[in-house]
Amino acid sequence: MSDHQGFRPTPSFGAPMTNAIEMRGVSKRFGPVIANDDVSFAVKKGEIHAIVGENGAGKTTLMNILFGLYHPDTGEIIINGEKVEVDSPRRAISLGLGMVHQHFKLVPSLTAADNVFLGIEKTRNGLIDHAAQIAQTREFSEKFGLSVDPEAIVANLSVGIEQRIEILKVLVRGAEVVILDEPTAVLTPQESRELFRTLRGFTDQGMTVIFISHHLSEVMAVSDTVTVLRDGKVVGTRPTAELGEDDLVRMMVGRNVSFSRRKRPRTDGERILSLKSIWARDNRGLPALQDVSFDVHGGEIVGIVGVDGNGQTELAEVISGLRHVSHGEIVLHGQKIQDGDPRLVRHAGLAHVPADRLHRGVDKADTISGNILMGRQDEAPWSSRGVINWRYVRERTEELIKRFDIRANGSRTLVKTLSGGNMQKVVLAREFSRAMPFLLVDQPTRGVDIGAMEGIHDEIMRQRNEGAAVLLISVQLDEIMTLADRILVMFAGTIAGEVDADTATEDEIGMLMAGRNLSAAAAPTVNEAS
Amino acid sequence: MEVLGDIFNLALIAATLRTTAPILLVALGGTFTTKAGIFNIGLEGQMLIAAFFAVLGSIWTSSAIGGVLIGMMAAMIFAGTFSLLVVTLRANEVVVGLALNILAGGLTISLTKAIFGTRGSIVNPDIVGFAPVNIPIIDDIPGLDRVLSGYTPLVYLAFILVFVVWIIFYRTRLGLHIRVTGEKPEAAEALGINPNTMQHIASLMCGALAGIAGAHLSLGYITMFAENMSAGRGFMAVAVLIFSNGDPVKVLLGCLLFGFSDAMALRLQTFGFPSYLVLTVPYIVTLAALFMLTYRQRPKIIRETLESMSLVRRQEP
Numbered sequence: 001m002s003d004h005q006g007f008r009p010t011p012s013f014g015a016p017m018t019n020a021i022e023m024r025g026v027s028k029r030f031g032p033v034i035a036n037d038d039v040s041f042a043v044k045k046g047e048i049h050a051i052v053g054e055n056g057a058g059k060t061t062l063m064n065i066l067f068g069l070y071h072p073d074t075g076e077i078i079i080n081g082e083k084v085e086v087d088s089p090r091r092a093i094s095l096g097l098g099m100v101h102q103h104f105k106l107v108p109s110l111t112a113a114d115n116v117f118l119g120i121e122k123t124r125n126g127l128i129d130h131a132a133q134i135a136q137t138r139e140f141s142e143k144f145g146l147s148v149d150p151e152a153i154v155a156n157l158s159v160g161i162e163q164r165i166e167i168l169k170v171l172v173r174g175a176e177v178v179i180l181d182e183p184t185a186v187l188t189p190q191e192s193r194e195l196f197r198t199l200r201g202f203t204d205q206g207m208t209v210i211f212i213s214h215h216l217s218e219v220m221a222v223s224d225t226v227t228v229l230r231d232g233k234v235v236g237t238r239p240t241a242e243l244g245e246d247d248l249v250r251m252m253v254g255r256n257v258s259f260s261r262r263k264r265p266r267t268d269g270e271r272i273l274s275l276k277s278i279w280a281r282d283n284r285g286l287p288a289l290q291d292v293s294f295d296v297h298g299g300e301i302v303g304i305v306g307v308d309g310n311g312q313t314e315l316a317e318v319i320s321g322l323r324h325v326s327h328g329e330i331v332l333h334g335q336k337i338q339d340g341d342p343r344l345v346r347h348a349g350l351a352h353v354p355a356d357r358l359h360r361g362v363d364k365a366d367t368i369s370g371n372i373l374m375g376r377q378d379e380a381p382w383s384s385r386g387v388i389n390w391r392y393v394r395e396r397t398e399e400l401i402k403r404f405d406i407r408a409n410g411s412r413t414l415v416k417t418l419s420g421g422n423m424q425k426v427v428l429a430r431e432f433s434r435a436m437p438f439l440l441v442d443q444p445t446r447g448v449d450i451g452a453m454e455g456i457h458d459e460i461m462r463q464r465n466e467g468a469a470v471l472l473i474s475v476q477l478d479e480i481m482t483l484a485d486r487i488l489v490m491f492a493g494t495i496a497g498e499v500d501a502d503t504a505t506e507d508e509i510g511m512l513m514a515g516r517n518l519s520a521a522a523a524p525t526v527n528e529a530s
Numbered sequence: 531m532e533v534l535g536d537i538f539n540l541a542l543i544a545a546t547l548r549t550t551a552p553i554l555l556v557a558l559g560g561t562f563t564t565k566a567g568i569f570n571i572g573l574e575g576q577m578l579i580a581a582f583f584a585v586l587g588s589i590w591t592s593s594a595i596g597g598v599l600i601g602m603m604a605a606m607i608f609a610g611t612f613s614l615l616v617v618t619l620r621a622n623e624v625v626v627g628l629a630l631n632i633l634a635g636g637l638t639i640s641l642t643k644a645i646f647g648t649r650g651s652i653v654n655p656d657i658v659g660f661a662p663v664n665i666p667i668i669d670d671i672p673g674l675d676r677v678l679s680g681y682t683p684l685v686y687l688a689f690i691l692v693f694v695v696w697i698i699f700y701r702t703r704l705g706l707h708i709r710v711t712g713e714k715p716e717a718a719e720a721l722g723i724n725p726n727t728m729q730h731i732a733s734l735m736c737g738a739l740a741g742i743a744g745a746h747l748s749l750g751y752i753t754m755f756a757e758n759m760s761a762g763r764g765f766m767a768v769a770v771l772i773f774s775n776g777d778p779v780k781v782l783l784g785c786l787l788f789g790f791s792d793a794m795a796l797r798l799q800t801f802g803f804p805s806y807l808v809l810t811v812p813y814i815v816t817l818a819a820l821f822m823l824t825y826r827q828r829p830k831i832i833r834e835t836l837e838s839m840s841l842v843r844r845q846e847p
Contacts (some may be wrong), residue, residue, distance in 0.1 A: 089720070090722065096751055105714065105716055105717040105720045105721075106714070106717065107709075107713050107714045107717050108713065108714070109709070110709075110710070111715055112705075114706070118706070118710060118717070118721050118723075119722050120721075120725055121706065121720030123703060126702065127697075127701045127702060128701055128702065128703060128706065138690075217559050279831050279834045279839065285832060289678050291839075324831045324832075326831075326834040327833065327834035327839065347702045
C-alpha cells in the first residue's frame, strides 16, 4: 500500500481548502425503512473521496440524493460553497456533477461515440454528424487517458471499456465532480488498477472524485478521505492515511458486535458435505470461486462470513445446483452433485433456505400450504398417483404453522400478506420439516425483526443438535458468532481462513475479511478433514 | 428445360416486384414499431382499413392521391388508438392488435353495406386508381423495360422508402431515439428521451406507411375494394419483422422472398403444382432463422483448465 502513497497530493494546510460538495443533515426514509439518517459529510475539491459501508448501509441512496434522483426528507446540499436544490439529474449535471451508475446504461448496438453523445447529438443539416462525434470522443478519451475506440460497437466491448464510455459520457457533459457507484464491482483487478490511475488523473486536473466501494484494499490504496456509513448513519470521515484496513472493518461492521453465544452440546458427526477444489464463474464469466475446499459434518454449524460480494452468493448457488461449477467436485451424503440440477441435489439431501427469499424462497401469490407443498408434490403421502392430497397438505401446514410460530390466519393465507419474518418462517418450515441431512441457510434473518430472529436462530440450533450438518452464510458477523461452531472467512472468492468460533475475536475475523492473512502459527489449515 | 424457361423469365421478376410492394410498404411501417420495442400485430387491420378508406377517398376527391391520403389518415387513427392503449394505458399489445384487426374486418364489411349497399366488394366507376408509369430512358432498353418500368407509382415508392427509412434510422436523431427506446428504454430515459413519446411517434409513422400499403391494394393494379383484401400481408410483414429485427435492408430481402414465393405460387398453379407448398417456403425460412438466432444465444458452460486456473492466480493483486 505504501507505494500508492507516493502519488497522493500532500495536503497543504496553508491554502484555503474549499469543499466541492457538502451534505448537511440529510435524511431519507422509504416507508418504515430509514435509508439515510442525519447524514453530514464534506468532500474537498480535488480529492478522491471513498464512501464505504456494508450493503444496505445507505451509500447508494445518499449518492442518488446528491445526483437528484431522490429528494431528501430533510437536509441540505452545498456545492462549491453555495446551497443548492438538486431536484433532477438534469439539474445535477448543470451543477457540474456526473454519475456513473453501478448498472451501465449503454445501448449495445450503438458505437461508443453514439453512446457518448446520446441525447446531445451533434447534427449537421438535420442529420447526425457522426464524424464530429467520433472526433470529439477521441479527443476526450485522449485528454483523460480513457482508451476507447469511438467507432467500436458497445456489444463487442468488455465491461471495463463500457465503464470508460460511461465515464466519457459524464465528462462530455462537463462534469467537475465524478461520482462512481461501486465502480470496481464489475472489473478485473487490472481494469480496476487502470481505473484508479484514471481517477487520479482527474484529481490532478482539479476535478473531484467520489466513489462508493466495499472493497477495503482499493479504498486504502486509492482514496484520500474515507466516509464510513453504517445503518444509514455516518460513522466517521477520516483521512485514509490515518486508517488501517482493520479500523475500516471495525467502523463498517460496528465496534461492539453484540451477541450471546448459544450453548451447545459437543457432537461428533460424520462428513455430510464435502467441497473439493471448487471453481466457478459469475454471471459475467469472471472467476467467482477459486479453489474452495471444505467439509461440513453432521451436528455442526459452519459459518461463512465475508464482506458481501466475495463469492458467498456463488458458493450457495453451486452447492444448491443453481450454478455450474467450472472445476471441482461436491459430494453430498455420498453422492456427487456438482453437475446436478436443483432437483437432484435436493433428493441427495439438501434443504435450502435461499438468500433471495422473494425470488427463490416462496411463491408470494400462493397460499402457505401451497408453499409448504412445493418440492414434494411427487412424494407420498403428499400426493398419490399424480393427485395432490390437499387434506394432508393442509393438516401438515397447520401443524407447521404452530410449530414454527408463523403469525398467519390459517394454511390458506396468501404468503404475500405475511411480514418478512413470517415469510422466512414459511421457508424454514418447509425446508426444515424435510429432515434432510444437510441444511444450506443463506442470510436467514435479513430484513427480519428481532423477535422473529430469535425464533429462527432457535430452529437452526435445534436442527444442529438433532444431527444435521448446517452451512450458515451471513453478512451479519454477530449472527455467525452466535450460532457457528467453526467460521470460514471468504475473501475474493477464496477461503481466506478458518477460525474456531469459541475462541475467535472480531479483530481476527475482521482482518481475514479485509484480505489479510493471520500469522502462520494462528492459521489452521483449511483442508484439515480431507 | 422448356418448362423451367417458361417459369423463370423476366415476367417472373416483374411479378415478384409487384407482389413484393404491398408487403414491403407495410413491413417498412412495422420497422418503426419494431425498432421502438412494440410488437405490432395490428398491421393487417391498419392496411385493410386504409384500403377501404382509400377507395372512399378516391371517390370523394376524384383523385388517387386524395384516396391515398385519406387511407393513410384512417390507418393512422387505428395506429394512434393502438399506441394510446398499448403505450399510455399499458394494455397487452397482442390483444389490442388482434382486436383492432378484427374491428377493421368488421368495420369495412359494415361500411360497405351501409354506404354502397353491397356485400363483398366495392366496384365503382368513380374510383380513380393509379396508372402505370413508364420511365422514358429505361423503356428504350430491351429487357430492362419489362423489369424496371411500367409499375404504378406506389411500387416505386415502396422501394425508394427502403432507403428513406434507412436514413431515418441511422442518420437522424429521431431514428436514433426510436432505436434506443426499443433497445434500452432505461438508457433513453436517463438521457432525457421520453420513451412513451418515441413509441407514439413510431406507431403513427407505422400507420402512415401501412396506410400507403392499403391504398396500393385498392388503387394500384385493381381499383376496387374487396372484403379482407389485405389477405394476410400484414401478418407476412410481422414474420419478416421478427427475423429482420426491423432492419430496413433485411426487411427488403425478407419481403422479396415472400413476394417471390407469391409470384411463383401463382405461376406454378398453371402447371398443376401445389402452390400451397411454395407459399410455405418463406415461413419455413422465418422459423429456421429464428431457431438459429436463439440457438447462438444459448448459455454456455465454462470449464476451467490448468491454464485458466493459473491465469486467475497470477491476476491476484
